[in-house]
Amino acid sequence: QKRELASMVKMARARGLTTIATGINDRAKLLLLKQIGCEELQGSILSKSLKKSEIPWARIR
Secondary structure, eight states: OHHHHHHHHHHHHHTTOOOEEOOOOSHHHHHHHHHHTOSEEOSTTTOOOOOGGGSOGGGOO
16 A cells, blocks of 8 residues: 555656645554655644634745
8 A cells, every 4th residue: 555655646746746645634644645755734633624714824835
């Protein structure tokens, strides 16, 4: 599974695409995706769900 995921990330990069992983809810998944080079990560381990009005837009680059 790790090899397949790493291949998909590599293929996306070769095509100039950004990789985004969603549904990350535990440390093991977070570390795996970070290790294989996934560029964007989303999930409950990183932040609770927020309403649009609660997003700290000023802190987002």
